[in-house]
Amino acid sequence: MTPDTVNPPDPNLIRSHVLVVDDDRLIRTLIREFLSREGYEVVTAESCREALEVLEEEKHQFKFLVTDWELPDGSGIDLIRHVRHVVSSHYMYIVMATSHGNRENLTRALNAGADDFLAKPIDRGELVARMRSGQRILALETRLTHLANSDLLTGLPTRRVFEEMIAKEWSRARRYRLPLSCVIFDIDYFKRINDVHGHASGDQVLKEIGRIFSDSVRKSDIICRYGGEEFCAILPETSTAQACLWAENLRKRIAETDIVLDSAVVNVTTSLGVAETLAEMEEQEELIDIADQCLSEAKQKGRNQVVS
Numbered sequence: 681m682t683p684d685t686v687n688p689p690d691p692n693l694i695r696s697h698v699l700v701v702d703d704d705r706l707i708r709t710l711i712r713e714f715l716s717r718e719g720y721e722v723v724t725a726e727s728c729r730e731a732l733e734v735l736e737e738e739k740h741q742f743k744f745l746v747t748d749w750e751l752p753d754g755s756g757i758d759l760i761r762h763v764r765h766v767v768s769s770h771y772m773y774i775v776m777a778t779s780h781g782n783r784e785n786l787t788r789a790l791n792a793g794a795d796d797f798l799a800k801p802i803d804r805g806e807l808v809a810r811m812r813s814g815q816r817i818l819a820l821e822t823r824l825t826h827l828a829n830s831d832l833l834t835g836l837p838t839r840r841v842f843e844e845m846i847a848k849e850w851s852r853a854r855r856y857r858l859p860l861s862c863v864i865f866d867i868d869y870f871k872r873i874n875d876v877h878g879h880a881s882g883d884q885v886l887k888e889i890g891r892i893f894s895d896s897v898r899k900s901d902i903i904c905r906y907g908g909e910e911f912c913a914i915l916p917e918t919s920t921a922q923a924c925l926w927a928e929n930l931r932k933r934i935a936e937t938d939i940v941l942d943s944a945v946v947n948v949t950t951s952l953g954v955a956e957t958l959a960e961m962e963e964q965e966e967l968i969d970i971a972d973q974c975l976s977e978a979k980q981k982g983r984n985q986v987v988s
């Protein structure tokens with residue numbers, strides 16, 4: 681292998697987890713070596729059973745599977761079929777590595793769900809090139825997923841994806857009896873901004889509020905643009921008292937921010953509702969409903985305040 685047949689790693693490609701399945705220790709070591717040099721995180725398995733065990737562990741999200749054809753407890757074909765069936769959270773790029781590269785086998789592997797082929801003996805240049813071809817597809821998937829899940833104006837997650845994301849936190853909080861709070865807020869008299877400064881300025885205000893909002897949360901918090909000028913956050917392991925403190929800080933921060941528009945500088949205030957999960961709640965919607973009722977109360981009481 682001359683070095684010039686392998687291009688330098690592309691720094692823009694995300695370095696991903698790769699599961700390499702082969703019963704030959706030498707091949708596992710070789711592939712691991714080649715891919716680690718490229719920045720991939722490689723985990724190896726020597727049988728179908730071990731591969732499935734590793735896939736079930738939550739700590740890795742494998743973007744790639746490189747599998748051998750003949751394994752001690754089954755065939756790579758069955759493994760691929762099974763993986764395509766069980767992994768639905770994201771696309772896994774699957775490469776079948778084999779020395780049986782005749783047309784009939786190629787067709788079988790592709791039909792089972794493989795994306796690509798790698799001839800044995802393994803050539804580093806070919807392996808790296810095929811992985812990069814997979815990276816291009818995965819990068820496209822990441823971009824499309826982001827577009828589908830984000831609100832166009834603020835870039836925040838949409839309500840649909842938010843509801844999906846909180847389901848997991850909701851059951852975790854239930855199972856371990858952990859506090860979980862919801863904060864929902866709405867910009868006060870936002871219609872006036874549109875009326876006085878125009879819709880484009882209203883959009884600018886929404887963007888700025890979205891930025892302050894996402895800037896104020898922890899990584900573990902789940903947030904979204906809930907509706908027109910309404911935003912929502914789910915705060916795991918947070919009690920009502922802590923959530924109120926956080927909401928009050930957010931309220932202040934927004935109220936104190938001068939938002940610079942093309943033709944003016946404006947300040948907006950927000951009304952916020954806070955609720956915590958109660959033992960008798962059955963659905964996550966109940967939590968948001970109660971926070972929403974608190975938000976309405978904050979509006980009635982004169983706006984620019986937090987109600988829990």
Ligand code: GH3
Pocket residue numbers: 833866867868869870871872874878879880881882883886907908909979983
């Ligand atoms: P309140 O204090 O009761 O919340 O009063 P408000 O004026 O904020 O509430 P209202 O529900 O009367 O008006 C909300 C406005 O938000 C109306 C709608 O046109 C505007 N809006 C919703 N989505 C967008 C958007 O994406 N961009 C802009 N510029 N305006 C939006």
Ligand code: MG
Pocket residue numbers: 702703704748749750751752
């Ligand atoms: Mg084998």
Ligand code: MG
Pocket residue numbers: none
């Ligand atoms: Mg309203």
Ligand code: MG
Pocket residue numbers: 866867868869870871909
């Ligand atoms: Mg409003």
Ligand code: MG
Pocket residue numbers: 866867908909910
């Ligand atoms: Mg509203």
